[in-house]
Amino acid sequence: MIILIPAYEPDQQLPALIRSIRDAEPWATVVVVDDGSGPAYRDVFDAVKALGCHVIGYARNRGKGFALKTGFGFIADHLPGRNVVCADSDGQHTIIDILRVAAAVKSGSTAIVLGTRSFTGNIPARSRFGNNATRLLFTLATGQRISDTQTGLRGYPASMLPWLRSVHGERYEYELNLLLEAAQADYAITSVDIATVYLDRNSGSHFRPLADSARIYAPLLKFLASSFSAFLVDTVVFLALILITDSLLLAVLGARAVSSAVNFAVNRRLVFKHGSEKPAAQTGVRYFGLVVVLLAANFGLLAAFEALSLPVLPAKILAETVLISISFMVQQRFLFSRKNPAADPGQTFTEPSAAAHIRA
Structure with missing residues (x-):
C-alpha cells in the first residue's frame, strides 16, 4: 500500500x-x-x-x-x-x-x-x-x-x-x-x-467557492444544459405539432427528430471530451439507435400518463426527467467514450524544484 x-x-x-x-x-x-x-x-x-x-x-x-x-x-x-x-x-x-x-x-x-x-x-x-x-x-x-x-x-x-x-x-x-x-x-x-x-x-x-465550484460542476452542467436545450426544442416542436396534427405519435416523432439532431451535435462537440474522436457517421448511427429506443420509451410513458389523465405538458416534463439519466449513461459509456481509456499515459512526472523527490 x-x-x-x-x-x-x-x-x-x-x-x-x-x-x-x-x-x-x-x-x-x-x-x-x-x-x-x-x-x-x-x-x-x-x-x-x-x-x-x-x-x-x-x-x-x-x-x-x-x-x-x-x-x-x-x-x-x-x-x-x-x-x-x-x-x-x-x-x-x-x-x-x-x-x-x-x-x-x-x-x-x-x-x-x-x-x-x-x-x-x-x-x-x-x-x-x-x-x-x-x-x-x-x-x-x-x-x-x-x-x-x-x-x-x-x-x-x-x-x-x-x-x-x-x-x-x-x-x-x-x-x-x-x-x-x-x-x-x-x-x-x-x-x-x-x-x-x-x-x-x-x-x-x-x-475557492465560486471558481472551484464552477470547475467541479462543469461536466455535469454541460450535459444538463445540453439536455435542457434539446428538451426546450423538443417541447416547442411537440406542442406545435400537437396543435397542427392533433396526433400524439406524429408530434412525438417530429419533435424528437429535430431535438435529437441538435442534441447529437452539441454533445459530440461540446459535452463529451472524447466525442469527436470517433467518426461522426459511426457515432451518429448509434446515437440515433439510442434515440429510437428512448423515443419508444418516451411514447410509452406519455401514453401511460395520458391514460392517467395527466395534462400533456407535465406529462412531457416527467417523461423527459425519467429518461435523461439513462441517456447520459449510454452516451458517456458507449457512444462518446474514448477509443482506449487506459492507453494515454497522461501526465508525466514533473521533476520538482521547490522540494526535490527523496527516497525514504
Whole structure:
C-alpha cells in the first residue's frame, strides 16, 4: 500500500498526520506532493521528509488534480505494482479511516473505493451545501447515487494508475471527472463509511467557492444544459405539432427528430471530451439507435400518463426527467467514450524544484 497526499501550503496538520501513520503502520510508504507551496512552507515539507516520506513537487501551484496525477506518475515510475490510497493533508482523514479504505482496495480488482462521510453534526455550511449540490447534479446526470462525491479519501488498485493519469482535469474537478468516467472505463465504485472531521470549521481548505465550484460542476452542467436545450426544442416542436396534427405519435416523432439532431451535435462537440474522436457517421448511427429506443420509451410513458389523465405538458416534463439519466449513461459509456481509456499515459512526472523527490 502507498499513501499519496497532495499538499498546498500545509500547516502542522500534515506532519501530525504523517506521525499518526508512522505510529500505526511504521513501514507504510508515503508520497507527499508539494503543489507549488513555495519557500515559506519548506520547513513543513522538511519535517515530512524527516519522517521518512517521499517528497516531490514543482515550483508553482497547479491544482489538486495535477498534484494527484504527478503522484500517480511518480508511483508508476518508481514504486510500481502497489495499490494507492489518496488522503488530504489537512488532518480531516483519521489514520483508522485511511487504513480501512486501504484494506478495502483489492489487488487486481476494478473498483474505486471511496471513504464516504455521513455529514451529520456540526458541518460547515459551504461543505454541506457543496456536497448536497454535487450529489444531486451527479445523480440527475448519471442516475448513480453516490453519497459523498467530494471525498478526498479514495483507494485505487495499482492496475488503475494509467487510467488515473489520463483523466482530464488539473484542479478540484479532477476527482469528480474520475467518478464520471469510471463507468465508461468499466470500473466500479464502492464505499467505506468514514468519520466526518472538520478542524477549525475547515479553515485550512484552499477551496475557492465560486471558481472551484464552477470547475467541479462543469461536466455535469454541460450535459444538463445540453439536455435542457434539446428538451426546450423538443417541447416547442411537440406542442406545435400537437396543435397542427392533433396526433400524439406524429408530434412525438417530429419533435424528437429535430431535438435529437441538435442534441447529437452539441454533445459530440461540446459535452463529451472524447466525442469527436470517433467518426461522426459511426457515432451518429448509434446515437440515433439510442434515440429510437428512448423515443419508444418516451411514447410509452406519455401514453401511460395520458391514460392517467395527466395534462400533456407535465406529462412531457416527467417523461423527459425519467429518461435523461439513462441517456447520459449510454452516451458517456458507449457512444462518446474514448477509443482506449487506459492507453494515454497522461501526465508525466514533473521533476520538482521547490522540494526535490527523496527516497525514504
